[in-house]
Amino acid sequence: MRSRRIIFVPGMKPKPPKEVHLRELRRTIFAGLFRVQPSLAKEFAASPECLTLVSWTFPFYRRHADIELDRAGVDALLHSPEPSAEDIAEIDSVARKLARLLNVLGDTLPWFGRLIAKRDMRLTMSEARRYLLNRRGIAVEVREMLKGPLQKAWSNGERVLLIGHSLGSVIAYDTLWELSHGDQQNGRIDLFMTLGSPLGTRFINNRIRGASSHGHRRYPTNIRRWENFSARAEMTALHPELRPYFSEMLELGVLESLTDHVDLYNHFRGDSGLNVHKSYGYLAHAAVAEHLAAWMGS
Secondary structure, eight states, rough: OEEEEEEOOOOSOOOOOOOHHHHHHHHHHHHHHHHHHHHHHHHHOOOOGGEOOOOHHHHHHSSOOOHHHHHHHHHHHHHHHOOOHHHHHHOOOOHHHHHHHHHHHHHHHHHHHHHHOOOHHEEEEHHHHHHHHTTGGGGHHHHHHHHHHHHHHHTOEEEEEEEEEEEHHHHHHHHHHHHSSSOOOOOOOOEEEEEEOOSSSSSHHTTTTTTOOOOOGSSSSEEEEEEEEEEEOOOOOOOOOOOOTTTTTHHTTSSSEEEEEEOOOOOEEETTTTTTTTTHHHTTSSSHHHHHHHHHOO
């Protein structure tokens, strides 16, 4: 059996130091796997080196985050893997639905988006723009950080599962596009998993690699299967279903399948309260774990 390689590309905002972050990622992935396939969870725990973390946020922000801001939330998530009635009520509240609707409208009408954007959202958009415009070469730098592990895995003959969370899914997509259309001979991603991805938003979709091209040249051609996951009340994955934006990949025959899994409940609670976008909540979710287990067992 070919060895497995799981590569995780995190989303925006500073992250803990690499080894500390890896430890928490392994905990949440193990917990999710243990819920759906205990034997595979034990396999994962026995070979922790199969998980590679692309720590692009440090060169981007030049600082680390304190894990203590998230540790209690991770502990609570693993202790109570299902959302409570209180969690569901808050996630499905009218206030969150209205806020999300306004942000979807803001993505369609940029002038309106700028008008309603709160400070945190303006900062997030500014940081995303920094990547998308490759300011001071930062986009090239972070994509190179992913290319190395991918090419190493392919040269070692490993099956690759690439997971991208939030802006990490955009970095992963752009990197795969560049590897598809570059001069080097490269391998193929067995499974691409996107978590809370903004790839469907107008702001992002118009600026990803290949956006101005047509046909095969428009898309990465090195993905076999794509599973996309989006939680309810997501403010980053404003357009949770990605198939409408990338179905041409199926028609062109460069992708075998693209499946959207929406309406998940991500009930992670951190130092700032409920955060339906948090990667730990996605990775521990049974729906994500089921597809990870299926890939591991195939």
